[in-house]
Amino acid sequence: MNFRQHNDWAMNDRGGAPSSEVEGAVSAPVPIEGIRGKLTADAPLAKLVWFKAGGHADWLFEPADLDDLTEFLARLDGQLPVMALGLGSNMIVRDGGVPGIVIRLGKPFSKAEALDDCILSCGGGASGILVSSTARDAGVAGLEFLRGIPGTVGGFVRMNGGAYGREVSDILIDCDVILPGGELVTLPAADLQYTYRHSALPDGAVVVSARFQGTPGDPKEIGTEMDRIAEARENSQPLRTKTGGSTFKNPDGQKAWQLVDEAGCRGLMMGGAQVSEKHTNFMINTGDATSADIEGLGEEVRRRVYAHCGVELEWEIQRVGRA
Template sequence: MEVIAAATLPQVRGKLTADAPLAPLVWFKSGGTAEWLFEPADAEDLVAFLRDLDPAVPVMGLGLGSNMIVRDGGVAGVVVRLGKAFAAVEVLDAVTLRCGGGASGILVSSKARDAGIGGVEFLRSIPGTVGGFVRMNGGAYGRETCDILVECEVVLRSGERRVLANADLGYSYRHSSLPEGAIVVSATFRGFPKPSDEIQAEMDRIAAAREESQPLRSKTGGSTFKNPEGHKAWALVDAAGCRGLRRGDAQVSEKHCNFLLNLGNATSADIEALGEDVRARVQAQSGVTLEWEIQRVGVSK
């Protein structure tokens, strides 16, 4: 797939890998390669790379790959993955945390618990990183990222480093207006004082509810479709007779019908086509058009 010559890429202190397999990095364990995968050493490394990179080269951020279908033809340009250098979580005061863009929801919620900061428990249930939460307004159990975000620091595609306030992000349900190619390197979250044992109890409740209702030990992508106004996506999928529906090794989960599964050797094309089958059946049965919540990136084979 490599068409961008290594000699044309800026020098980095981090790691640049050509034709890097993305399937191991995403939850579905399917899909093609990244033309280039960049794992920056730190924010300055990312800034310099994007500043000096040909502006025509597309750039995409990748977190834990939990809410994403990487198509089988792979992703052109550069995929940026933030590693341990971006995973720190710092307690700023009694109610505020500064979190690296690569920090997981489990780490953020655990640090908040230890500091007695409530309101962040819901991040325990979202299998992603801070960068993804900020971009997609990640949410669960009645709360969303926009409820706790004060500001975030991003590196724009141009290499410019900028701090954006909550109000700058145009938040709506599972959406932000974060510019294309921008990478979230940190975010500041604000909660409220709450005893640590109460926070732990809430996190335990959330974890138990997820374990009971979601296929967490499967190759999946999380919630497939957004909840339409006035509806639950899973209920519409179930009513349309799609529970357990298959296409090759791709299946609609029988445990939670808003989850798609890779039973073994499903291609990304199988998974995406199954999602489209579900959308068509729901449209025919209820007249509701389901919108994808899972990001679908790259090109088909």
């Protein structure tokens, strides 16, 4: 990758707490004098992910702004693993919890702004709904598909999120990333080496902002397309349940949901986890599922699909932490 030092502290909001706030009885992993964000030891993560299951983070850091996050990671200097957490929509947090530091980007990173030449500048914590709505209001077309991605800019930039025939690699200009050692760099889209639901971003890198390229469009037509996408999702996906989004990647030329269905897995259960009756590429937590139930069910589906047709499904959902 061709890292370029980024000196324009984009998306920076110098608000936040006047001094550091630490919750938990153990010593902080870095000196916290001057750190203004919230640092919590042994932080429960189940409430922060869509499946509503899983263990705790060793540490959860919620930075006050970009300067605060950069300083915190510089002090950490790669001594502990780092994981960014957005809306938690495409993730299984294993029951043993997540080692190291989980970074959760809040309001200072959740802005979206239309610039000249149909460019959208967005914080890493901005949702797909906010980005697409901001584009619509500014008459910028080409970003409507983000309405169908239940996540944040940081997550779908990392994973090349896509829906309804388009993906992030089609629109990304560049992104601002903090590396594990605290260095803030700008990466052009080409450096991310995008493939299907994958990028070359280093482990522990945190996407703090991104620029997307659209085209001129009519706000009414853009809104109509966004409404179509929202209705299609509502009609076809189990959105009103505790789910994690699409479970498996689509194999070349095939649909994962169809392979799962043909293998007889519709409605299959393990503990409190179930393959959705509504959309078989979704798993749901029926109420009391553990993350082991959910991941185990996914592995059983993979086994049955392979036995039925010889296709080895690949996980799309991220599975993180200790078993």
